[in-house]
Amino acid sequence: MPPSARALLAGALSAVALAAATGVPWSEQGEARGQVAHVSVLEPWYRALDGSADAPATVVVMGDSVSEGYGAVADLERRWVGRLQDNLRATLPGSTCPVGSGGYEGTTSLVPAWYAAPSLPDPQIDGEHLLLDEVGPGGRAVLLGPGASITWRARAAEVAIGYRTGRVGGVLRVTVDGETALAGAAIETESEESARQVWFSATRDVEQRRYTVTNVSRKRYATVTDMTPYLGDRGRCVHVVDASHSGIAASTVSARPDYVRDSISMNPDLLVLPLGFNDARAGRSPEQLQRSVARIIAIARSSGYRGPVLLASWHTPPPGFFDTSWWDYRASLQELAGDRGVAYVDIGSDLPPVAGAPKGVYLDALHPGPRGQELIAAAMTRSLTRTGPVVPGAQ
Incomplete structure (x- = not known):
């Protein structure tokens, strides 16, 4: 113009x-x-x-x-x-x-692996890790070293956890309140395709729970991007x-x-x-x-x-x-x-x-x-x- x-x-x-x-x-x-x-x-x-x-x-x-x-x-x-x-x-x-408060710190929207903003609450990350700003929805993912983990506390019926696959990806394990989720016992992230994938938890009553994703690989790294809590409304x-x-x-x-x-x-x-x-x-x-x-x-x-x-x-x-x-x-x-x-x-x-x-x-x-x-x-x-x-x- x-x-x-x-x-x-x-x-x-x-x-x-x-x-x-x-x-x-x-x-x-x-x-x-x-x-x-x-x-x-x-x-x-x-x-x-x-x-x-x-x-x-x-x-x-x-x-x-x-x-x-x-x-x-x-x-x-x-x-x-x-x-x-x-x-x-x-x-x-x-x-x-459902409307109103729920999920993570009140929100049922997607929660990234980190905010790093003074007013926004970050999930808990333990162990060797690297914050990534070029991948994940909103460009906020975490690369977990062997044994490292990320934890969200959310009030939800089920959650979706985003992760990325790649040629040298490690294995992730999901626990809910410390118990290994059956479908999340071993999430393989090694793949020829580099892309975001999603793991879904089982559907239960809406309650406050602790969702932890751990890299259980001995040497390889794995990338986690986000978590989305649902109140029985995913579909x-x-x-x-x-x-x-x-x-x-x-x-x-x-x-x-x-x-x-x-x-x-x-x-x-x-x-x-x-x-x-x-x-x-x-x-x-x-x-x-x-x-x-x-x-x-x-x-x-x-x-x-x-x-x-x-x-x-x-x-x-x-x-x-x-x-x-x-x-x-x-x-x-x-x-x-x-x-x-x-x-x-x-x-x-x-x-x-x-x-x-x-x-x-x-x-x-x-x-x-x-x-x-x-x-x-x-x-x-x-x-x-x-x-x-x-x-x-x-x-």
Whole structure:
């Protein structure tokens, strides 16, 4: 797009923010916020949502710290990804899909092998290990040395444990509350194919249990990527998968194909890419962000993903926070919409600018606070449902 056209597009996007500077209370601004560009792209997702009482409908979110929930401390179900899952489950009349707290530290979304973020609780890792940032959903896996282990404590009926295979992979053993799971007595990770695979536990009553994965090999190493807790809903209901990574930039993700492939291995019906803040912080141009996001989409397509992609942009940081206006980055993302099954939504238009925002909306210039998590979830819910319901208590 020529620079003059991009300037016009950026100007149109900034019209919503202008209202915040006119003295009109933010909560009273109009109804035109958060409109999805090329919404017809999302039709396969809407069909999956309609059928989610009987089959899973999965959203994979490959974002940064805004999506991962930096600052959430505990009760991870309060993150917008958890709220979105609950909201979408509640859209189906008579739904029996469980909502609310559960799983690991409150979340029933995917839990990586490590967060390494001050506010997010890491699983327990014992023994020789190496943290890996290029594989696993969200690029967070652990390479376990002989005898090393990783443990999650989760309230669940069953769990799925992700691991990677390779030519020199070791043998993993899964124990549940110290007892060896029958199907998890020996999980061979040696294979000619290098890919993420999943082991499922037996289904039991929903209780708090300790799930430990140990590398029982004498010399070989083995890679564990993640754990997902289920509340008897694995084969049905909406699942919003956190495949995000605090501090990650689109440019970094685009250079790590296995990061993308392992995230796509979650079999999504919709892939959401809310990236860009960290590219802007690093001084990369809007054009560079656009190329990086296009590359991520290309990797997903080449890995077999044929579903819709939703690009999302965030709120407006304080003036001068980035070298280039955030509106230019938003415009660069919107330019990708309509091509290769891509839609775009400006979630930032449903949020007030950081400067002058009501208390609780933001923790700092980039990260949403408790109220901001609610607003993001409400905006995403409107985008991901045909009729765009307003979530009670979120306006």
